[in-house]
Amino acid sequence: MNVTKEEPELVHIKEEHGDLWSNEDEEQLVVKQEADTFKVTPLDLKHDMNEPEEKMNQLLNADSPEDEELKRKKSDGSKLKRHKTNKPCEACGKWFSQKGNLIKHIRTHMGKKPYECEMCDKSFSNGSHLASHMRAHMGEKPFSCPTCAKGFSQKGNLNMHLRTHTGEKPYTCEMCGKSFSFSSGLVCHMRTHTGEKPFSCPTCAKEFSQKGSLIMHIRTHTGDKPYTCELCDKSFSNGSHLAGHMRTHTGEKPFSCRTCAKEFSQKSSLSKHMRTHTGEKPYACEMCDKSFSVGSYLARHMRKHTGEKPFSCPTCAKGFSLKGNLNMHIRTHTGEKPYHCKVCNKSFTSSSKDL
Template identity: 50%
Template sequence: MSNLTIHMRTHIGEKPFACEYCEKAFSTKGNQIRHIWTHTGEKPFTCGYCNKTFRQNADMERHKRIHTGEKPFTCEYCKKNFSDKSNLMGHMRTHTGEKPFACEYCEKVFPTKRNLIRHICTHTGGSPFTCEYCKKNFSDVKNDNSYAYSYRRKTIFSQKSKLIKHKRTHTGEKPFACEYCEKTFSRKWTVTSHIRTHTGEKPFTCEYCKRIFSDKSNLIKHKLTHTGGKAKKKKRIL
């Protein structure tokens, strides 16, 4: 696949690579694989200094600078050095005055995503994502003074996505429809699993006996019969 084809998707919004576990889709196969690792827990990149593992090579390289002290990113205005490019970009806005992050509740703007999220908490009472129906908060914040745990973009996206899914338990919204029958679902992975009852597709194979399954959770439960473990029951929301 050419770089031009991949680039064109940024303009047309095409995302042909869908996650089998949730409703997210991606413009490249590589981004899809890295996202799937957030579901499977796979972390293939290992730090050579402390053996800590990471899902992405870029995260590992950023972490290694803690050990090496390397700061390869330099501010063009004051020559201050940074180990992380995002920190450099936030710092440079102190020189330029740029404030690209706007609050959805009021007219205030901020130079960094972290500052915006801290501010949003003054509106929501501690969490940037609060359910309007039951006031449940979606955040990785451990307490009001430790918001640094969840300022990173990946965490923020994750919590907002969880809120959207949670609100469907109140509204009853089921935006994902089966193409073979009239049944609808609140989550994409459930309709994907359901469609296999029509197509007969069984993409999940047991590594021990080669038995195949249409659903990932059924494969996991089956593998416990080989390993001697016990399955944990999880309530599914259709």
């Protein structure tokens, strides 16, 4: 990889208070701070990632002209605590001011992970990542939120959590301007623009843009319903379905129609209702010219074309394309007549009968 040489630029080294980098496991060189400035000339980056690993290792020992100058100053009795290499990674061109951090970075290219967890089979490219991982085994959560006191094993996770309180959304989509609190949210969102669906079901090969959507889908194959209502015996395959179900117990209807003010317990029910105002029918039959406002209506209609009758009577095995028709049929066996005439005392098995 080649990078065009640029004009040398002056770099001022200021005294730093405290350790900006943690490199206990790496070499720490000592040189003196100089009041003067010196020139740093970018290197030609000609490293081929396909070259032998030995050549990558040369990065750890190769000294730039600036290194030689710093070594000369060190021999003059200088005492700067950290060795500022101002050296780039020859594989990708990224610059580092500390040699130890350059070494750690090079491992990401070489695939080296010398720090192994003794409790599982995971390995890491640097010691700090292993230390963070060990907290997962020990349950240690040294970083706590000053607002709600929630604990975290990693400082980065705490920083992300804090955005839920501040409302900060630093990750912005360059294609539509939508912003997100987390980089992962932006990554998932970008797939709505690109159409990328990297997660596929091993059973039916259906593809998904988000891993969470795949996990929920897989439960349709396994029948797994890990979310259980504490007020009744119903279980659900995902948390949002349980949340919607809980509103049937509480009577809460947080979603209201802006046109007629009708309220709904689930957002999807509001979306369906809105189409009664707009007349939108986005679900079109590919076999005829009919369209429907709700996906389930299209699925029901398609059975007329296919002849499918998935609902069968447990008494006589007669099949029906609609569950409602099966329910009415079952009443012919039970004799149930739930529909009553308000004028006389006649009762009927279905509301469609003449009253």
